[in-house]
Amino acid sequence: MIDAIRREAASAAPEHARMLLRRNWLRLIIESHTGELERLCMSDPDPHDPQLLLIRACCRDLSGDSYGAEYLRGQGLRVAEDDFVACFTDLLLAPDTAAKAAAADRAHLALTQCGPDDDYSSALFLLGWTEVRLRRDFPRAIALLRSAVAEAQLRDRPETHRLALSNLAFALTQAGLFGEAERLLESLPEASGPSDWDRFEGGLPAANLGCIAYWRGDFERAATLLESAIVEESPGNNFEALARLYYVMSLVALRREERYYAAASLLQGISRADKHGIPWDTLRRVVSAWLAHAQGQDARALALSAPALTRTGAAVAHALLSELYRAIGEPVLSGQAFRLAAAAGLPRYARVSTLVTSAALHSAAGRGDLAHEQLDHALENAAVERVLAPFLSDDPVISDLLTAHAHWGSNHQEFLHEILEKRGLHGTAVGGILTDREKEVLACLRTTMTADEIAARLGVAYPTVKSHIRAIYRKLGVTSRRAAVHAVDPG
Template sequence: MIDEVRREMAAAAPEEARVLLRRNWLRLIIESHTSELEQLCTAAPDPHDPHILLIRACCRDLAGDSYGAEYLRGQGLRVAEDDFVACFTDLLLAPDAAAKAAVADRAHEALSHCGADDDYSSALFLLGWTEVRLRRNFPGAIALLRSAAAEARLQDRRETYRLAQSNLAFALTQAGLFTDAEQVLDTLPPRATPSDWDLFEGGLPEANRGCIAYWRGEFAQAVALLETAIVEDSPGNNFEALARLYYVMSVVALQREDRYYAAAGLLQGISRSDKHGIPWDTLRRAVSAHLAHAQGQDERARALAAPTLTRTGAAVAHALLAELYRTMGEPGLSGQAFRLAAAAGMPRYARVSTLVTSAALHSAAGNGDRAHEQLDHALENAAAEGVLAPFLGDDPIIADLLSAHAHWGSEHQQFLHAILTKRGQHATAVTGILTERERDVLVRLRTTMTADEIAAELGIAYPTVKTHIRAIYRKLGVASRRDAIRAADRA
């Protein structure tokens, strides 16, 4: 493809060369010929033509040079706002959600007026790619990407087809349509080496599968999948960053204390600013707060999470924070995060999370009937795609509520049984990762020994024994010595 364009440009008159670049630039970017495309731009008869500068801006951005991209974009914005090249350059480069949404609206209009020199197939893909990141209309984004894949197949554009299918899988995952997403992932055409666009996006298939495994409560599987997508020195604003977030959440769910330090380091590598409409800092803070809570640092968790309560557009992050605030005894802040999640348009799995949180809040407040109604709504939303993670928390309120719900009378008894079975398996896995010293302490908790006496027998300080006891309770999801012994026996 790139050699054909080179030959045509070498033989073309200046105006014909400009038309050739306009006709092929978007496909060359998507199909990962960015460095060659930029060389063609710099060798063009008029390298300062606005379209040439805008195309180079896109090349720079994919190469990771955001400053150069912005400078070139500024130099190239001497064309009409509805110009096709200007519109789709802005679509690629707009950093925050508000700016990207405004450009996407223009792009929808530009797409309906594509001319002979405009690349309709590539434009369909890029608009669908954008709409997924904006998360404002998943059905529309899915439809765009399906259309882009069909158009690419008709034109035998194999790389565009692969990317459209890959991003379709992501759109389906984010919409909570896990089964459909897995079917698309299973049929993705293989690629021997990562393309420029693959590097730009970073680990999409692995992050997708890991995300699905997390929400289905397969935390160990999620860790194994997500580890393969994590790459040191990544830009921290692509699918590799998403893999980091879900990896840390999976490690926390498994209570793998031996991995907490490394997990904190992974979170430091995630962007503090938005990119392509994704609120990375909000996501990073939400997961960092969960990690801090798992480490027994609730004040730090509150400090990390506080700025997110003034931000919008991160439904999953706010759903996770609603549950975190509840477990930290902050029902008011939990409700605030809940409302932010609802305002953003939640995917089904985030809705399940908020419904479980709501049920637990009502249960703690003594509103039993309302708690069971909310829990039943959660089961209804979760059953179709096997969303288990929100039900597996080690909080005793959720454990008691689920047990009571089995007698309350639900239409989802089979799925509820699957949850209770999974909780037992999860508890067994967690018990198996007690440290050697924690197991020493647990053995002595079976006796009448006091914490002082355990400290003396083990030759360690009293505060250290109390720390071990708190860790044991947290890992077993209990609040007393007697319950810890019972949980250990069940495991």
Template sequence: MPATERPTQGRVLSWSGDPLLAAKFAPPAVAPALVTRPRLTDALSAGAQGPLTLVTGPAGAGKSAACAGWSRAGAAPGPVAWLTLDPGDGAPGVFWSYVLEALRRAVPGRLSGLPVPACPGRVASSLLVRLAAALEGLAEPVVLVLDGFEKVTGRQVPAGLDFLLAHAGPRFRLVVSSRVDPLLPLHRYRAEGRLTEIRGAALAFTPDETAALLRAHGLGVRDDAVRDEVVEGLARRTEGWAAGLRLCAVALQDAGDPAAFVRSFAASERAVSDYLLTEVLDAQPAGVRELLLRSSILDRVDPAVVDALTGRPGAEGVLERLGRDSVFLEIVPGTDGYRFHPLFAGVLRRRLQIEHPALVPRLHGRAAHLLASAGRPAEALEHAVQAGQWRFAASEAVRGLLVADLLAEPETSRIEQTFSCLPASVPGAEPALVAAACRLIRHDGPGCRARLRPAEDAARQGRPEAVTPEFRLTLALLRLLSVPYGPCEGPAAGEEAAAVAADLTPRPVPEHPGAHPGLEALRLRGLARSLLGCGLLDAARRTLAEAVGVCPPGTAVHLRHTCLGLLALAESADGALTSAEDHALESLAVADRHGLPAGHRSGTGLLALAAVALAQGDAEAARRRAEEAALCPDTRSDPLLRTQEAVLRCRFELAHGRWEAAAAVLAGRAADEEHWPAQQLALARAGVAQARGDHLTAAAALRGGTGAAALVALARSRLAMGSTGRALALLARAENTAHAGLPDRVAARLLRAQAAVAHGEKAAAERLVGDALDAARPERLRRPFIEAGPWLPYLLERSGGAGALRARSGWLTERAPGSGSPFPGPLQPLSARERDVLACVQRMMSADEIAAELGLSVNTVKTHLRSVYRKLCVSRRRDAVERGRELRLL
């Protein structure tokens, strides 16, 4: 035995005589409101089956608590020797003195003859040899837990541990808890499969564990929605950081409104700021502390940018060490940059503002220009705004085509939020473009057009900033997409803007072909919307189908959602009901699948589904879908969608015989300047007039209409007024119209059949009705048959031969899902007196009895009965009563 080392005579440090501190050999005391986490206990138990388990994470990650909980749970494979390390324990002699005592306490009597170090600065190799030999002779495993190993500096102690792991035999197990990786050859242990690692991500609290922690702190919230919001908010803010959760839980106990506390980022930061400042920031050297403060303004901390912000090179090495040492800094996957933990970043920024308030805008300005030069315009403009450099920010937004990205994906873009406080006094054409785009995504079309004027003036005058391809492309897109909110200049205006955009699109970004994936789809959507407003349904459908085809999968979600909805709307108007329903449902599925916020959802798909339901005879489903669409912001702002929603509500009321309510829906609505919405309003007004029997007013509402729908509606009024020749001439014009849709073609054939019935040409009428049934059947188009009038059911019931016409109409009499009948309501409502007469018929009263009951003449009663039969499309008393019950008139 060397003379410098001798067996211990007591529990003291041999060179100083100071006692060994017993508190260091026991796991930390159980924290209040402890949450047991079985998954970590299981992970430590599995790791302790091998020689080395490493538990690493930032300050307050719960390393000690996890190891202590595992030790107390008795889940270790044998006795546990616990040692909590302090800053002075890194000297080899001190360290191994405490290790020997910890192991003696765990396995009494087995290590009593081992020497103790005689000086703090070194340990003889013979001590480690004897310790390894003693451990190799153990009958059962022993686990040494070293808690707080980051306090051990230098290579001597790690080298001794490595020797011990190599020679102490299979029953010695080591668990190291540390903020940083120890200087052990971890790569070799990994390659040999002898290392278990439990890192910060595994230590983070899950949402379920967060909820358990809040309950343990007595923070039970009765309301499920509030509880879920609190748990989700805390988990997101803290990213599962144990100390942060506990500090926030303590602060929540004094908060009157837990949900408001969680929503306030400042409140979360205040709760953890003292801990982070003391345990993390103040523990760093002065130079590193300054680096952390200055780089805190960055969302992505890149070494080159940090070098420029600090004015000193070498940030890469410092950041790498900080990331390795778990100083709340982690690598951003796929980049050479890092990111701060959100709470740590907030604390750093507040400290920077307190210590160097004048430096903050200068740092943001410097970062803006650095990031712009590095080709990262989105990040650059955010820093420019923080620095108050609005014109530079707008210039970068235009130069980087970020306005196009904003229009394509407003739900994920930070640009609108960045420019939400753009002062109106900022001069220049580029700020005008950005302001116009922000107005457009808020569905403020007139505001967009007004803010485009300075940019348009700059383009006309050829100012330097207005001649770049990026500026011209952005201007062309904004003009194209804001066309619905200005005067209707015909499709030529939209086509011209779309052509300019198409001509410019490839030029700005040839070196980054995938940088702006929604550009072409955005251009096509704008062109299609212009075509749709002008009533060119075929061209709009082709363009929208092309737009959907070029929308990149997984990106431009809002754009794809809107294009699908517009396509469905155009198809529903053209009578392609099956395709319209498919595309509308796909539009809604895209929004649901990607969690599109309600404020960014389009009403186009819902309006298309409402139109399909109404066309197929399901008025109630149409009403529900139209009500959903009315809640969408674009339905309220886009004149075309606003008109379409009103027309659908009007037709729903007419389908239930409420022409007064239908007229009220249209009251006060001026004819739109776009062709198609104006035509839709005219048709709706004519339908209301026809429902109340005012065919002259209906014809006046349709005067000047040249489309197939207007000509068919006008023919219906002329036929009702007895002008059969005029009606047939109008129908011939409608059928020869190039863009006559399926509903118009079916309605025209039915009107020809009605005219044939009036002239006693039953065979011709049956042939025409059969053609209409065959044409409408693939799309289940019922509405023209529902609105045809009482002659149609009469003709179907009395069709000649073997009932071939009745067989062909079988699909028509199937009940539509959710509807009461394939003929859900009279085209003309019953008057109050007609309802009284029908109520008497239900009581099986004769005409004489009804006359006496109501004080009418018998002839007047018979006149009312004939009107009731006509309006209810029946010919017998029993059928009238049944129909009245179906319609809830009785």
């Protein structure tokens, strides 16, 4: 296509070249021909044409020149806002969430009015891409990207198809549909090579697989995946920045104190300004506050996170912040963050986090029945996509509540058993003391199962289970089931 436009530009009919350029500019940007596209704009007989200036602004932004993009966009905004080029330029370059949302609304209308000179396939992808980042309607964003995948395949555009698939996986991850997202991410076609758009987005597959691993409580795998996506010189406002945030949270979960200093430096590289509708400063502050808390600096954690309570539209960040304030001992602040999270519309995994926080707050306040009710709601939401992270905190309130819930009786006893078993593996209290089989028996002792039921579950004889229980008691220096559970509690 680039060569076809060049040939037309060299002919006696440059207006035909401009028509081809206008028809294909969005596809050329998405498929990472930004340098050649900008040179074609510059070689036009009228390089100051507003549409060409807007196209150049998009090229500049993808190349990392945000200031150049801003200036060119300002020069190009001499066209009507319902102009196709202006509309879809704004989807990329709108400076804040409100402006991007307004541009998306115009784009939805523009898609219903696409003419022969408008690139419907690329526009569909870009609108879906935008709606995911606005996080205002995940089902709609997912539907747009599914349509973009199908349209790109029909039109034989493999690069747009790959990008639409990867962004569909991102949308599914953000919505909490982890299983489907993982299947897409693990079967993505290979990129033909480093592209402008891939650099612009920065490490999508590894970052998203790492996010999923984090929420599923597989913190070691999460840290490995996320570390592979980190690039020191990144702009701090793309998937690479998301990888930094979840990498630091994984280190905190793993208590990797030797890496905390380097983790703080990584957070400094994240943008302090919103980009593409993402509130990066709020995200950076919340994770920085968690890191400060892990280092025993609660006053600093409170100071770092305070501005996040003045922002909206960051549901996951505010869910994590609500739990942080609860852990610090600030129930009023925890409630404020909880309300901000709920107002933004919570994906399932963040809802699990807030339900666990709410249960812990009720438990600490002596409202046991409400605590168990909230915890069972959390288990119900978590079981669908195996969301384990919110239950793995080493906080003693959560630990005691989970143990008590196993005896209280849950509608999700099997999943609760999985959590208690995971806590035993995640904690370090029994490391090197109990055998693997003894750890399995201990996990069963955290539930209401009898010795006969434990034997049936593990496929061993009843006397063998009794021998394992005696060995556990002996090694832990206790004489009862309850004492054994409390002796190895990670909190």
